[in-house]
Amino acid sequence: MYEKELGIIGVGKIGSAILKRIISTNTIEKNKIIIFDVDKEKLHNLSKELDVDCANNNTDLVNSSKHVLIAVIPQVMDHVLREIETAISVQHLIISIAAGVSFTHITKIITEPVSLIRIMTNTPALVGAAATVIAHNENVKEYQLEFVKKIFSSVGMVVELEERHLDAVTGLSGSGPAYIFIIIEALADGGVKMGLPRAIALKLAAQTLLGSAKLLLETNIHPAVLKDMVATPGGTTITAIHELESAKIRATLIRAVEAATIKSKSLNSAKTNNIR
Numbered sequence: 290m291y292e293k294e295l296g297i298i299g300v301g302k303i304g305s306a307i308l309k310r311i312i313s314t315n316t317i318e319k320n321k322i323i324i325f326d327v328d329k330e331k332l333h334n335l336s337k338e339l340d341v342d343c344a345n346n347n348t349d350l351v352n353s354s355k356h357v358l359i360a361v362i363p364q365v366m367d368h369v370l371r372e373i374e375t376a377i378s379v380q381h382l383i384i385s386i387a388a389g390v391s392f393t394h395i396t397k398i399i400t401e402p403v404s405l406i407r408i409m410t411n412t413p414a415l416v417g418a419a420a421t422v423i424a425h426n427e428n429v430k431e432y433q434l435e436f437v438k439k440i441f442s443s444v445g446m447v448v449e450l451e452e453r454h455l456d457a458v459t460g461l462s463g464s465g466p467a468y469i470f471i472i473i474e475a476l477a478d479g480g481v482k483m484g485l486p487r488a489i490a491l492k493l494a495a496q497t498l499l500g501s502a503k504l505l506l507e508t509n510i511h512p513a514v515l516k517d518m519v520a521t522p523g524g525t526t527i528t529a530i531h532e533l534e535s536a537k538i539r540a541t542l543i544r545a546v547e548a549a550t551i552k553s554k555s556l557n558s559a560k561t562n563n564i565r
């Protein structure tokens with residue numbers, strides 16, 4: 290019935306990263322994809338570079354696509370939803386990656402009992418290493434869920450959770466890359482303070498983060514056990530750990546996730562109360 294398998298509204302940083310990964314991993318054939326963006330230069334350059342069709346507007350995109358991925362910033366979500374409202378039918382699956390725009394909010398504009406999926410991904414999607422969480426409403430069918438899992442597996446790891454967890458996910462993995470970049474930068478500064486060349490210190494810090502995460506994910510060993518493997522009695526590591534614990538690193542990181550979660554909740558409730 291629909292000519293295209295996937296339509297993407299908004300091909301900015303995240304939308305284009307997802308599009309490129311879907312194509313490079315052959316997740317969907319490129320002739321089954323259509324894109325639209327208000328930035329016409331970006332749209333046409335990407336369409337030419339990747340050899341995918343572009344729509345004339347969001348309504349045309351929805352009319353030709355079975356699954357519609359909306360990858361615009363939360364501030365323009367309402368505008369996009371109002372634009373596509375009349376073109377949406379119950380056959381469509383709408384996938385939103387806009388942070389904090391709830392199902393309740395979306396269904397105040399899209400009143401058809403449509404299948405909706407919300408995604409919280411993160412910037413490592415740009416290199417195929419995202420942590421993505423999927424939440425769906427009651428209309429979503431199993432095959433639609435599998436389709437979305439397939440798309441987001443092309444940009445990294447995918448887990449499914451209920452919508453009520455998405456604020457905590459935002460506080461942990463959505464905002465998380467920023468916390469990790471601060472940690473990497475600080476570790477590199479430590480190396481520089483101790484005389485290492487800056488570029489080398491940065492590489493060592495980043496690879497240490499990457500390697501430690503890989504070790505944990507691939508072995509499934511508890512982080513406390515992996516930490517103990519490094520900390521020789523009376524050695525350098527336990528001396529550094531004492532410093533970290535004295536500075537309350539654990540409490541600080543826990544509070545950071547808590548604060549971001551609370552902020553996400555407050556932004557969302559303000560948004561939901563603000564419609565129409």
Ligand SMILES: NC(=O)c1ccc[n+]([C@@H]2O[C@H](COP(=O)([O-])OP(=O)(O)OC[C@H]3O[C@@H](n4cnc5c(N)ncnc54)[C@H](OP(=O)(O)O)[C@@H]3O)[C@@H](O)[C@H]2O)c1
Nearest residue numbers: 299301302303326327328360361362363386387388410411
């Ligand atoms: N960046 C992150 O760390 C991150 C992480 C997780 C989730 N997200 C979510 O991903 C979404 C997209 O973020 P992003 O960083 O990719 O944003 P972005 O780079 O600004 O991309 C959004 C694109 O949508 C275009 N656009 C605006 N209004 C439109 C409309 N009415 N129809 C079609 N296209 C329109 C924008 O064009 P103009 O630039 O001309 O306005 C831009 O090219 C956000 O909702 C964000 O919450 C982002």
